[in-house]
Structures are given as structure tokens and as C-alpha cells.
Amino acid sequence: MVGLDTPTNTRSAYPPSVADLLPRVREFAADLGECPSRNRIMTEFKVGAPKARAVLAALNEDAETKPARKLHAVTGPAEAEEAAPASEVPDGPTADESEPQVSAAADPGPRPKKARRIKLWPVLLLALPAFVAVWSGWVGLGRLTGFGPIQLLPGIWDHLTINSAITLPIGVETYAAFALRVWLSPATRTHRVRSFAKWSALGSLVLGMVGQVAYHLMSAADVERAPWPVTTLVSCLPAVVLGCGAALAHLVRDTTDQEVND
Template identity: 70%
Template sequence: MAEFKVGAPKARAILEAIAQDDEAEPARPLHAVPEPATETESKPDDIVPDPNQVTLRESRQDDTNSQVTDVADPGTGAKVRPVKLWPVLLLAMPAFVAVWSGWVGLGRLTGFGPIQVLPGIWDDLTINSAITLPIGVEAYSAFALRVWLSGSPHTDRARRFAKWSALGSLGLGMVGQVAYHLMSAASVTQAPWPVTTLVSCLPVVVLGSGAALAHLVRDNTDMEVKN
């Protein structure tokens, strides 16, 4: 078929003729006789594909598709590279030290300090209540930012509450840091009563905001499960 450019019926006929000639008389040299190609002989359906070539072609296509899927974004076609996390950790470590020291120092100036966690039960178990400020305020900020900026299917009400509460908690954190450093630079040993009042209310505000946001997120999850 490839040598004489003929279809499958012609090729079979030639093979049968060669076999009959081999039986009838000694083999003689053959030569190709070109014939005008007809519409029936030029049809693609008459040509039997080579299985090896088909398999090789399909494997190449599969390899190409797999490579595109691994490195290309199906929406834009651009290469997708995972975001490295070590820069975030590098930025977070000094920020954590500065924020922690600022909140703990402000807590000491506003009356926070060592307390007995289980008085009358375990008197030796004490904890410095000043650490509740950085843990509560900054942890809630991260939680609210997650709800606000994540791609999870939250309701508009939950996203709106998370947005404004996250911005508010970050703003309170900045105000607290400024207040502590100003008082520390002025060698103040006891914070004024407005600062003490505001800082004393922070744990309650953080608890209420966290509980409200958790309920908003949970209500949305329950509605999706019921639907």
C-alpha cells in the first residue's frame, strides 16, 4: 500500500497474484505500473493505519496534554508557580516580637500582671495576664482576615462583618503600639485612666467579635449542608 500508493483491495489483489505466480513459475522481477488514482482508492477509509504510529502519536499527545496541565493555568494559559511561604515567615517573626513586646508592656502599664489561675486549688499556678492582649487581638485579626479574603462561599453578611472587624482590630493594634511606645519614651510607669479603660475592655470585645463571626460562618455552613 505504501510502495504503490494503492488501497487495501488493490494491495490484497497484488499479494494474491504474487503468491499464485510463485506457485506456477519461478519468481521473476516485478516493476511498479502506475495507475490513475480513482476516488475509491484515495479514500482515507481504505488505508489501514500502522498501529505503531498511532500508538506513538497518542502517547505524544498525552505527554503534551499532561505537561500543559501541570504548568499552565487553564484560564489564561500562563505558567502557575506555587507561592513561597518563607518570605511571609521572615516578615512575621520580627513583627511578632515587636507586637508581643508592645502589648505585654502596655498590659503591665494598665494593671495586667501575674495572677493565680486556680486560687485555692493550685496556688502555685500563675500566669501573666498581659499575654492575653497580643494573643486575643492579633489572633482575631488573622481569623477575620481569613474569612474576609478567602475564597470560601461565605455570606455577604459574614464577609462584611469580618472586613470591618478585621480593620478595626488592626487599627486598635496600631493604637495600642503607639500608646505604649509614647508612654515608654516618656518614662510613664502607669497609664492614664482612658488608656486603662480601653485596654481593659479589649478581651471582652475580642471574645464577642470572635463568637459573632464564628456564628455567622457556622450559619452559612449549616445552610449549605441542608441544601
């Protein structure tokens, strides 16, 4: 006597059709989280290889029409495929032909070591005595060439005075440092800017050395008033420094020239 309740995994005298089997395989795939292979369908639902292939083909058609619900078939390495006649193989791709997807994390490799910055405090020790010598030389040369105390705001603040000789070291040496920075900086974008900064920086340094030599020679000779050629040259320095500084500032902002070719 046959019982009324029959397990779902037992073979029935009337095997279900593909249309009846397809909803059950869909539910099984949803619970499994992936598309079962042909052998898995044959084992779970007790059907033959042709009907399992037909169900897989229907699932693939559903996956093509609904990409969001597409499931990837996972084929076990130990599963053996039985040869089937060409007439029983349905058209279209099957789940057995798909390859398992393997994802591998790229090896980032060793991290590059962070470059250590060069300490700049020794430059301060070098610059301090040079600043004192250059400052005293320019101020002394300015005194010999007619630079001296002036009223900065005459008629407004008569007691506010300043020694105009300090304009020489501030103007010449500051511009030399600025031009050197532009010349040697990797951020300088054009060849014209780099060339102008280079030659003007070298010219400022040479001019500063000439001024120091002239002052010390006149100071050693107890000269109280510089000769007129020296006075003429020194009096033009503030205007020359202003023109070079303004020109270099405009060139630094210029982006129309060709890029620097290293």
C-alpha cells in the same frame, strides 16, 4: 455423469427458497461476525438479487425482535448495485441502505500546566520581628494598665501563676489574622460574613496600632501608670475580642444568606 457430492457454492438446478436459504445465511453471518451484504450473499450462495434482498429483510426482522443478536451490515466501497424493478424490492429497510459506523477518539488536547504554589516561608521572616515588637508592646501596655501576674487556680494550685498581660497580644492579633483569613478566603460563601470579617479585621489592626503607639509614647515619657481612659479601653479588649470571635464563628457557619456576587 454427475457426481453425488456437489459443492455448496455451485448453482443448483433447483435454487433454494428463502425459507431454506435463511438458516444457512444465519450460520454464515454468525461465523463471519457481521451481517453480510447483498452482493456477498449472491456470491456465496449463488442466488439472485431479489432473493438476497428477501433474506436480508428476514435477517433485519430477526434483529429487531432480538436486539442482542443484531448484526450490522458492512458495505464495501467498491461494490456496485444493480438496478432492480420496484416490484422485486421487498418492504422494509435493507442492509445496503445502512451506513458504516465510524468511531473516532476525541483529541484531549494538551494538558494544562499545574499552577505553582506561592512559597510562604518569606511571610515567616516578616512575621517574626513583627511578632516580637507587637508582643512586647502589648505586654508592656498591659503592665501599665494593671495587667500582671495572677494565680490561675487559687486554692487548687496556688503556685500556678500566669501574667495576664499576654492575653492582649494573643487575643487582639490572633483575631485580626483570623478575620483577615475569612475576608480574603474564596471559600467565604455570604456577603454578610465577608463584610463583617473585613471591617472587624481592619478595626483590629487599627486598634493594635493605637495600642503600640500608646505604649511607646508612655514608655518614652517614663510613665509608670497609664491614664484612666487608656486603662478603660485596654481592659475592655478581651471581652470585645471574645464577642467578635464568637460572632464571626457563627457567621461562617451560616448558609441562609445570599451567595457572594463577585
